[in-house]
Amino acid sequence: MSSNTPPADTTPTPQHPMSTEEALAAAAVAEADALAALTNEVSELKAKNADLAEQFLRAKAEAQNTMRRAEEEMAKARKFAVESFAEGLLPVLDSFEAGLSIQEATLEQLREGSEATLKQLRSALERHKVVSIAPEAGAKFDPNQHQAISLVPADQPTNTVVTVLQKGYLIADRVLRPALVTVAAPK
Structure with missing residues (x-):
């Protein structure tokens, strides 16, 4: 059977064909949404960057404070180490001065005093290693x-x-x- 009717078109047709103006409007909305999303992402990144910059500055300041405190402690340790050593030698100095203040000391007294002073000096040195x-x-x-x-x-x-x-x-x-x-x- 042959019929004179052309075959039916099977391609779907849109229910409402979009006009050029509607397509431009839709593209503009999509572009505005993308721009808003990018603007939001830039704002978040700027906030994160500001937070990281603040953390960096705080860490840097803390490191500088730690170094300054360590230097101060080392200076104090050196100062007080010398102070402690000098303090250990003061009795030796006192013994020398006491021995020299005796005007009419005998040779035996001088020897005993020198030996005692030497013992004090050795002891002070040993205490300081x-x-x-x-x-x-x-x-x-x-x-x-x-x-x-x-x-x-x-x-x-x-x-x-x-x-x-x-x-x-x-x-x-x-x-x-x-x-x-x-x-x-x-x-």
Whole structure:
């Protein structure tokens, strides 16, 4: 069967075709919504940036305050360390002055007073961790704590201390002054 009717159009047709003006209006609304969303996002980012900048400034100020306090504490520690050391030496000074104030002291009194004063001085130094370096004869030469003045022939092993010419001193395990020693020469 043939019919003279054309086939039916199957494409859907909009119920209300949009005019150009309506399309422009819809696009303008969409653009306004997008602009509002971007403006809102920019405002949020600015607020977050301001908050982070404030946090940074506070942290920076806190770090500066911490450094300043640490420097002040170190200065106080140095000052009071010297003060404590000087305070420990005052009794020694008093003993020297007392000994020198005696006009007619005997040799024995001078010796006793000097020994007592020396004991006080050693005690004050030890309280502040100042200890002597005085190696015994035959001890191995230690270049970290001893300074060799000369090599001398001796009946002992090479590179050992023969005599101590001057004591050395440590302060809290750090060499303040090395001991001056003579060392056994190689045979």
